Amino acid sequence: MDSRRAESFSDGVFAVAITVLVFSLLTVADKTSTLTVAGQPGHPGLVHYWPAYLAYVVSFLTIGIMWLNHHTMFSQVTNVDRPVLVLNLLLLMGVVVIPFPTALVADHLTGKASAGAQANVAAVTYGLVMMAISIAYASVWIYLASHQEALGARRRVHRPRLSTFRFTLGNAGYVAGTLIALVSAVAALVIFGLLAVYYMIEHLPSEAVESDAAVEASGATGRS
Amino acid sequence: MDSRRAESFSDGVFAVAITVLVFSLLTVADKTSTLTVAGQPGHPGLVHYWPAYLAYVVSFLTIGIMWLNHHTMFSQVTNVDRPVLVLNLLLLMGVVVIPFPTALVADHLTGKASAGAQANVAAVTYGLVMMAISIAYASVWIYLASHQEALGARRRVHRPRLSTFRFTLGNAGYVAGTLIALVSAVAALVIFGLLAVYYMIEHLPSEAVESDAAVEASGATGRS
Amino acid sequence: MDSRRAESFSDGVFAVAITVLVFSLLTVADKTSTLTVAGQPGHPGLVHYWPAYLAYVVSFLTIGIMWLNHHTMFSQVTNVDRPVLVLNLLLLMGVVVIPFPTALVADHLTGKASAGAQANVAAVTYGLVMMAISIAYASVWIYLASHQEALGARRRVHRPRLSTFRFTLGNAGYVAGTLIALVSAVAALVIFGLLAVYYMIEHLPSEAVESDAAVEASGATGRS
Amino acid sequence: MDSRRAESFSDGVFAVAITVLVFSLLTVADKTSTLTVAGQPGHPGLVHYWPAYLAYVVSFLTIGIMWLNHHTMFSQVTNVDRPVLVLNLLLLMGVVVIPFPTALVADHLTGKASAGAQANVAAVTYGLVMMAISIAYASVWIYLASHQEALGARRRVHRPRLSTFRFTLGNAGYVAGTLIALVSAVAALVIFGLLAVYYMIEHLPSEAVESDAAVEASGATGRS
Numbered sequence: 041m042d043s044r045r046a047e048s049f050s051d052g053v054f055a056v057a058i059t060v061l062v063f064s065l066l067t068v069a070d071k072t073s074t075l076t077v078a079g080q081p082g083h084p085g086l087v088h089y090w091p092a093y094l095a096y097v098v099s100f101l102t103i104g105i106m107w108l109n110h111h112t113m114f115s116q117v118t119n120v121d122r123p124v125l126v127l128n129l130l131l132l133m134g135v136v137v138i139p140f141p142t143a144l145v146a147d148h149l150t151g152k153a154s155a156g157a158q159a160n161v162a163a164v165t166y167g168l169v170m171m172a173i174s175i176a177y178a179s180v181w182i183y184l185a186s187h188q189e190a191l192g193a194r195r196r197v198h199r200p201r202l203s204t205f206r207f208t209l210g211n212a213g214y215v216a217g218t219l220i221a222l223v224s225a226v227a228a229l230v231i232f233g234l235l236a237v238y239y240m241i242e243h244l245p246s247e248a249v250e251s252d253a254a255v256e257a258s259g260a261t262g263r264s
Numbered sequence: 265m266d267s268r269r270a271e272s273f274s275d276g277v278f279a280v281a282i283t284v285l286v287f288s289l290l291t292v293a294d295k296t297s298t299l300t301v302a303g304q305p306g307h308p309g310l311v312h313y314w315p316a317y318l319a320y321v322v323s324f325l326t327i328g329i330m331w332l333n334h335h336t337m338f339s340q341v342t343n344v345d346r347p348v349l350v351l352n353l354l355l356l357m358g359v360v361v362i363p364f365p366t367a368l369v370a371d372h373l374t375g376k377a378s379a380g381a382q383a384n385v386a387a388v389t390y391g392l393v394m395m396a397i398s399i400a401y402a403s404v405w406i407y408l409a410s411h412q413e414a415l416g417a418r419r420r421v422h423r424p425r426l427s428t429f430r431f432t433l434g435n436a437g438y439v440a441g442t443l444i445a446l447v448s449a450v451a452a453l454v455i456f457g458l459l460a461v462y463y464m465i466e467h468l469p470s471e472a473v474e475s476d477a478a479v480e481a482s483g484a485t486g487r488s
Numbered sequence: 489m490d491s492r493r494a495e496s497f498s499d500g501v502f503a504v505a506i507t508v509l510v511f512s513l514l515t516v517a518d519k520t521s522t523l524t525v526a527g528q529p530g531h532p533g534l535v536h537y538w539p540a541y542l543a544y545v546v547s548f549l550t551i552g553i554m555w556l557n558h559h560t561m562f563s564q565v566t567n568v569d570r571p572v573l574v575l576n577l578l579l580l581m582g583v584v585v586i587p588f589p590t591a592l593v594a595d596h597l598t599g600k601a602s603a604g605a606q607a608n609v610a611a612v613t614y615g616l617v618m619m620a621i622s623i624a625y626a627s628v629w630i631y632l633a634s635h636q637e638a639l640g641a642r643r644r645v646h647r648p649r650l651s652t653f654r655f656t657l658g659n660a661g662y663v664a665g666t667l668i669a670l671v672s673a674v675a676a677l678v679i680f681g682l683l684a685v686y687y688m689i690e691h692l693p694s695e696a697v698e699s700d701a702a703v704e705a706s707g708a709t710g711r712s
Numbered sequence: 713m714d715s716r717r718a719e720s721f722s723d724g725v726f727a728v729a730i731t732v733l734v735f736s737l738l739t740v741a742d743k744t745s746t747l748t749v750a751g752q753p754g755h756p757g758l759v760h761y762w763p764a765y766l767a768y769v770v771s772f773l774t775i776g777i778m779w780l781n782h783h784t785m786f787s788q789v790t791n792v793d794r795p796v797l798v799l800n801l802l803l804l805m806g807v808v809v810i811p812f813p814t815a816l817v818a819d820h821l822t823g824k825a826s827a828g829a830q831a832n833v834a835a836v837t838y839g840l841v842m843m844a845i846s847i848a849y850a851s852v853w854i855y856l857a858s859h860q861e862a863l864g865a866r867r868r869v870h871r872p873r874l875s876t877f878r879f880t881l882g883n884a885g886y887v888a889g890t891l892i893a894l895v896s897a898v899a900a901l902v903i904f905g906l907l908a909v910y911y912m913i914e915h916l917p918s919e920a921v922e923s924d925a926a927v928e929a930s931g932a933t934g935r936s
Contacts, residue, residue, distance in 0.1 A: 041335065048272075048720075049331060052279030055724030056504075058808065059732060060283060063290060065812035066735060072830075073819035086816075086833065100808070104801040107721060108794075111713060122332075126464055129328040136282065136324070140289035144310075147297035158296075161310065240798055265559065272496075273555060276503030280728075284507060287514060346556075350688055353552040360506065360548070364513035368534075371521035382520075385534065489783065496720075497779060500727030508731060511738060570780075574912055577776040584730065584772070588737035592758075595745035606744075609758065 043120045053132045054107040060139045061099050064146040068092050091149035099142040101236035127180045134173035141166035163225035167218025174211045267344045277356045278331040284363045285323050288370045292316050315373035323366040325460040351404045358397035365390035387449035391442025398435045491568045501580045502555040508587045512594045516540050539597035547590040549684040575628045582621035589614035611673035615666025622659045715792045725804045726779040732811045733771050736818045740764050763821035771814040773908040799852045806845035813838035835897035839890025846883045
């Protein structure tokens with residue numbers, strides 16, 4: 041199967057999953073609306089639900105960066121075989137789950153429950169989902185890197201050690217975040233957000249070089 | 265109409281339907297959140313809702329494998345006519361329904377209701393939806409196979425008997441699962457999951473051969 | 489703008505809108521689940537919610553056929569200008585609304601309310617949305633047909649009278665259905681379903697001819 | 713990365729976000745349904761929820777026009793680099809949020825709450841989200857315009873002053889609307905709707921000229 045087809049379906053799933061994150065915010069709209077109807081004078085305002093907004097931003101950046109790196113990963117091959125597709129499906133199964141721990145964190149950090157064990161359970165669940173996705177990501181990556189010839193690699197994977205280092209560092213970050221979630225849910229959420237920013241920035245130099253090269257190549261061959 | 269256009273729309277529907285499955289999990293987030301607010305000390309935790317997670321995994325794999333096989337099916341023709349599009353629409357009407365029996369199974373297997381008739385009704389509904397989708401799938405397949413010339417077949421369908429055998433076996437599996445659902449909802453759900461894994465693995469050999477051939481062909485013609 | 493780009497976005501909206509229809513069914517799952525938890529022995533089963541299933545089938549077929557005809561309409565031009573895009577946006581604004589009257593019909597026809605004015609209001613709302621969409625459809629069609637040269641028509645629109653007849657007949661059908669909805673909501677829903685089937689079947693002959701021609705053309709030019 | 717890929721993902725996000733707007737209407741369906749079940753004779757009808765319909769139309773047009781202009785913006789380059797993708801991600805993060813203030817406005821303007829501070833808070837939130845999106849939009853635009861050579865510009869951006877004028881005017885409009893929201897939520901919503909119509913109409917002349925040119929170019933080169 042043409043790898044672009046698999047990417048196209050994955051793009052669709054990423055696009056829907058990233059948009060489903062807004063349902064945590066729609067829940068906030070429902071809650072504030074219900075309170076209005078009940079006519080309680082001292083009900084909490086929109087600011088009260090800050091964990092929902094923080095969780096939205098962290099999860100949006102995380103899925104967004106995953107989408108970017110997913111493309112970089114699949115753009116290295118022209119074809120995909122059945123094992124790649126199945127591994128990719130497991131990866132997507134993790135990505136689609138993300139709105140669930142996001143909602144858990146948004147719900148359980150709000151109000152008086154924030155000091156309790158509920159918030160920690162929610163943040164640990166968030167971390168476990170991220171670790172599962174990291175493992176699925178690494179599986180797809182390792183399979184693609186070790187079957188380059190069969191899958192029609194567009195360019196040889198350079199600096200595999202750096203990639204391995206990145207994956208290991210990212211995974212270590214999620215493990216650390218999950219452990220910290222046992223103590224502080226908010227601190228864990230901030231770490232998960234910083235990991236997304238790390239993945240966003242860290243790839244910048246190599247990507248810039250590659251895209252410049254791609255521009256030149258497209259200029260030379262007339263293929264954009 | 266170009267068959268790629270029909271595939272593109274189908275891809276979109278598959279991508280959205282597979283992502284809608286997360287709403288069963290968002291319901292779990294809502295339930296645990298409401299209980300927290302109510303301040304009940306002995307309320308059930310996230311583990312209590314294991315049927316929702318099991319149902320999510322089974323339905324995700326099922327829709328995912330359906331998407332893979334849908335592509336294999338439509339990649340055999342270059343054009344589609346009105347009857348194919350209408351049959352495909354009926355197939356998609358079944359695929360989009362899947363989150364409904366998934367939510368039923370997730371809801372009705374949880375808690376004290378698990379021993380009751382409600383769980384069996386939910387699992388039977390799941391099985392009936394799967395049987396309807398299998399029939400729609402077979403209809404599209406039979407129409408495509410019997411109109412290969414008119415639809416600009418890319419390659420002759422080989423081993424039609426094996427395909428028929430697969431369809432029959434899959435259908436028989438769903439019938440058996442639905443009957444077992446009358447006795448045990450959990451056992452039925454496990455069978456539906458195994459059927460998805462069966463469809464995932466069983467196609468591996470022939471697909472691998474075809475994709476190798478495709479790589480060679482693309483290498484020869486320069487078309488990826 | 490390339491007309492394919494506009495079609496691609498429209499496809500996405502159609503795909504999401506058609507999948508959102510399942511939320512009427514997820515509401516049914518929620519209702520039956522809540523009743524289970526409450527432990528009411530004589531609560532209504534899944535069959536009780538038949539209006540939700542009927543509304544789902546009617547709306548799914550309606551959006552599906554609209555997608556098919558949307559493609560036929562846009563495949564006649566190679567480019568689109570700003571007015572077409574704005575008119576198309578208004579059309580999509582109507583298509584995205586469809587899950588709303590679908591949910592209204594599903595909710596208000598169920599149970600004791602079925603005999604009351606609520607059901608009629610819901611069915612009339614459904615009809616009014618369909619009439620608005622028909623008008624938006626006709627607007628796009630008339631604009632495309634009267635700007636064929638500027639938009640790079642692929643083939644001249646033949647039989648414009650037949651098309652006008654179809655639009656008029658369809659609109660008349662929705663007007664009739666809306667009037668009948670004042671008396672019987674179920675009868676109106678059945679009429680809306682029959683109109684979808686009519687649009688599905690009626691186009692068959694001409695489409696078959698065109699697709700045959702397209703196959704020949706693609707065979708001759710090697711472009712699929 | 714090919715700019716079409718980034719557009720394709722953005723298209724998906726726009727398509728899903730614009731369709732998620734219907735959930736404000738599905739909430740209306742739920743509310744009227746619950747009231748029916750409760751059997752309250754004097755409950756408000758569908759007309760009572762007019763703020764939900766108004767908010768739907770305003771937000772649909774806003775996202776729709778944003779999609780159109782997003783395409784115009786990205787069609788000027790053939791490649792995108794990492795900074796563009798990250799800025800675009802921040803823009804999409806704002807677009808996906810839109811259903812949230814839409815739901816707030818729909819909920820808080822309905823009924824007796826319409827005269828209260830809740831409605832103003834909702835409308836101000838709507839305006840703040842729009843201002844954030846405007847800033848993200850301008851950031852992407854400025855980056856694209858100042859890196860035209862590196863990104864393989866298809867045509868030089870002409871009349872940058874006019875574009876800057878438009879952005880400034882639009883931003884000023886949203887600032888004015890947000891300030892007015894402090895006094896009247898309905899007036900602010902109408903202004904936000906007029907801004908969408910402004911962006912729809914104002915681009916017409918230049919777009920028409922460009923699309924004519926594009927038609928000629930495509931006729932000359934045979935590339936559509």
